[in-house]
Amino acid sequence: MEKFIVSARKYRPQNFSTVVGQSHITTTLKNAIANNQLAHAFLFCGPRGVGKTTCARILAKTINCETKTAEGEACNTCNSCVSFDNGTSLNIHELDAASNNSVDDIRSLVDQVRFAPQAGEYKVYIVDEVHMLSQAAFNAFLKTLEEPPPFAIFILATTEKHKILPTILSRCQIFDFKRITTNDTVEHLKEICDKEHITAENAALHIIAQKSEGCMRDSLSILDKIVSFTGGQLNYSNTLEHLNILDEDYFFKLLQYAIDQQLTDALLLFDTINQKGFEGDTFLEGLLEFFRNLLVSKDAKAAMLLDVATDFKNKYIQAATELSASWVISAINCMNDAAINYKQSRNKRLSVEMALIKLCYLNQAIELSNDGEGLSKKKRVDAVKPIAFKGIQFIKLPTTTAVVNAPKNTSAQVNTQPEATLTIEQEKQPLIPTKTAATSNTTTSNTTTKKPGLGSLSKIRERLLAESNQNNQSIALTNEHLQEAWQLYIEKLQEQKKHPFVTQFKAANVQLTDENTFNIITGSSFQQKFIEQERSGLINFLQQRFNNKFLKYNLIVEETMDEEQPVDETKALTKRQQWDILVSKYPLIKQFRDRLNLELDY
Template sequence: MEKFIVSARKYRPQTFDTVVGQQHITTTLKNAIRTGHLAHAFLFCGPRGVGKTTCARILAKTINCEALQPDGEACNECHSCKSFNDGASLNIHELDAASNNSVEDIRALVEQVRFAPQAGQYKVYIIDEVHMLSSAAFNAFLKTLEEPPPYAKFILATTEKHKILPTILSRCQIFDFKRITLQDTVDHLQGIAIKESITTDEAALQMIAQKSEGCMRDALSILDKIVSFTNSTVTYDNTIEHLNILDADYYFRLMDCMLTQDLAGAMLLFDDINKKGFEGDAVLNGFAEFVRNLLICKDDRVAGLLEVVESFRQRYREMAGRTEAGYLISTLNVLTEAEINFKTARNKRLHVELALIKLCYLHQALELSATDAGLDKKKTADARAVAFRNINPIAVKAITGGAPAAPKPQQAPAGEAKLIVETPRPQPVAAAPVPPPQPRTVAAPKPVAATAPPTAAPAATKPKLGSLAAMRQHVAMNTVTEEVAADVPLEPVSLRAAWERFIAQLESDKNPAAQSFKMAELIIRDESAFEATAANNLQQKFLELERGKCCEYLQKELGNRTVAFSVLVVESPDEEVAADLHLSAKQQYQIMIEKYPLIKELRERLRLDLEL
């Protein structure tokens, strides 16, 4: 049986031209070898698996090649190259600084540097993971690194350059290796698959490259595992199954549920994902990455940052066109916060479900917050009059035994304008019942002391003419007698019927404002204006949010182009509290027994006395 060698070792580059994704470094090294401008110390730094140690070995082999090629590559045919390929070269010494990081190890290395090479031109010392050396070892290495013998070359490799002493950095030529791009990784994996007779799918190779995060060694290791798992057939489905990656199709379906506010669909979809064995934090992390890709698709200038499977690119663009940038940013904030707090949550599943609930109703929350911040311009455009909140006088009849005192009007300070608004408390009067959905009552209008000033119609914009004669001619030619239908005055029955039809339209759109419209009472003030009452501030916000659409609908349904309404907050008398009146204990007791007679009976049975 042939001995198996992993792809990361079997297909390790042997020349500079076969190094993947590091052309800026290999070109510099070949030019330095060809011109003879070689430094005495090199520092290769960068992420793991991008070719630092490989380039160090190729450099060591090339500078000792006996038949160097014109392009600066090794010949791989001379005695020095063959001994290096067989691992028997005496001129190349590798030291693992992770396990040999003491001062004694560095001193032993310095002792070897004193001896000249027996064959070849240079002795090359490759120190891998050099950042693991202790401070004492670094200091023992400083002098030799600064002034080595002419035949000695040092190549240091590290993944954490910031841990190396500045005195070491200043003595080396520093080469920064970059992560291997997605396309370079796919091309390299495709070439290896052809050599090994492996059937591959491009989408699967793109998923492997994306999972490796720019590390070629990880990509080759993943390919070996999937080939063993699938018997030399690599497809997209078995790749995501083996790598335990959630398919992006789930995220597209989840985003559809968010945009349509389909909470039930989102919960069922998460339950399906949970049954497949994916943890909640993986779902949050993957969905956040999905939203980030959608945000990138909003601008063509950053389309190069989108690293996804090619077959999904068009779906990403279509989904990005259906969403707003502000909504995506708010979604990222919710997902990031949920992911941070996931570890401390006791019920992990409930924590993820709460995040999904927030995202399903995120559109509605953004609209309400925009309305509260004053960004809804329809409120000011459709309003006919300012809606004042009724403040009823404090009822003190139970205390004084007389009629409630009328509130005194507040005097405005000197120098300020006085505004007197007399708004009588509306008394609902039963009106004729209206068919579906339910019969309701419409309040009859009461006489109002001060009527709102009529709104002036905006002046029509006239074209600017050059002279008076031209203006007269223009008016004479374009004067057309048009008959405009008169506006139909408001009536309680027709108004309530149109109001109910608008409520049915809100319910069909699953608009939460429908409940507030159902609870509102309508009070007609004049032929084209009426008031809608709200029991609290929350209902008032929902009514204000949909007021513009409602006015347009009522104008068409009732045949009145000037129909408008204002929202009035009317709280129940039972909920009002006399906060400004300071009552004694006896007065408070009198109010309590008048409202709850059983308190008096309880006091008499228990023979309790009042502390007056």
């Protein structure tokens, strides 16, 4: 039985013309060979599986070929080509720098460079994965790489160009390999399938090419694996099943559910996808790419950016014509937010389902309309009109406002004003609406005209006027009343658990100045700050207590640092009082503070 050889080795290119997707490099190398302008050192860099080592071997075989073709290719029939194909050529040396990266390995290679080839014109040294060499190995390689013998050619290959020393880069002719396009990969897979008598659908080969991400070696490995799985019959469905890839038909179904607002069907479809082993992030990424393809399909010029099978391009274009660009953009934003927040979510399934709910009700949740000034978001109301109420006018109640005359008077004189605004007490009573604007009130000197149908309205007005006259009586400000109100406010502070304020208010003294003014005397600026913080609450309390809006007070600070004041040991001392007692007992402390320019926190 013939031994099986994987396609990546069996169909490795043997000439420059069979290299896939790197025509810019193969053409340059063939012209350099034809014009005898070969450099002594090459650096092939690029992604994995794109043909770097293959091109290095073809170059080594071609420059030693005894009978080159007219196109500058190796003949594959001379002794040099045959020995090269059989792996017995002495003119080519390959070194894997990933496992031979020490200084001794490079020195051994440099020692071999001194010997001229026994047959052929050039000795070629291929160093694969050259970025794995150590710093010392690079330094040992520099001199030989810069000035090798005329018969020695070095070809370095790497996937990580940025890890190579600049001194190495400057001594090489650099060739950048690119990823193989999906179309080139599909065409190459078709050729291999024809040679191997494999039946394969174009959509299946396109899925393989997409999965390989521009790596020809990976695509050939996937092809061998699926051929073994399907018995040589490749179709779209079994390729998706083997590669565990989400079918785009799922996304087209989900799109239709979202447009028709069939939330239940959308959630059941996601449950089916989840049961097949697809994680939520894979689903969101696939759905996000699906909406991106829809947006690209909106414009015929951008449709060339679609990296999908030919069978699906028409399907994308047809679906895109039925959707507005604003809806697709909103869907992309919704899915992008869900994909970003997926990793941080604790309930990952719920986060995906919430994204599907937003998607299904996207038309109702947000509407993008062009109002002439660009796109603007508008919330949609489901055809619900607000109830139209008739205008309601209110009856203005006549009232009296209390005016406090001179401060000496203990009782306020009442002055009636027709059609005055409501007082605070009257605002608590509900206003009485009238049905028509024709109704009006006429008030003259504390008398109201009764309107038919209003019942006991006149009695209510009389009661309000009586309460207003009673409540507007001010209380005379005396020392006795002032001390009583001061103690009541201290009790109020205790109820509010403002203990520092209680202490300072107890330490302060109040003195009556006139019938509308009194003084608050404090012993320090520290105590003054506490009382000042309660200014609004204190003045409102006292004005309501005495029913006098003209009531005010002055805050006076009388500091007594030099005189020794008796200290009430039953009361809690303030920090300033504690400092004064400490300085009086120990005068050196004050001198210590003055010399160091210390500031006290009190």
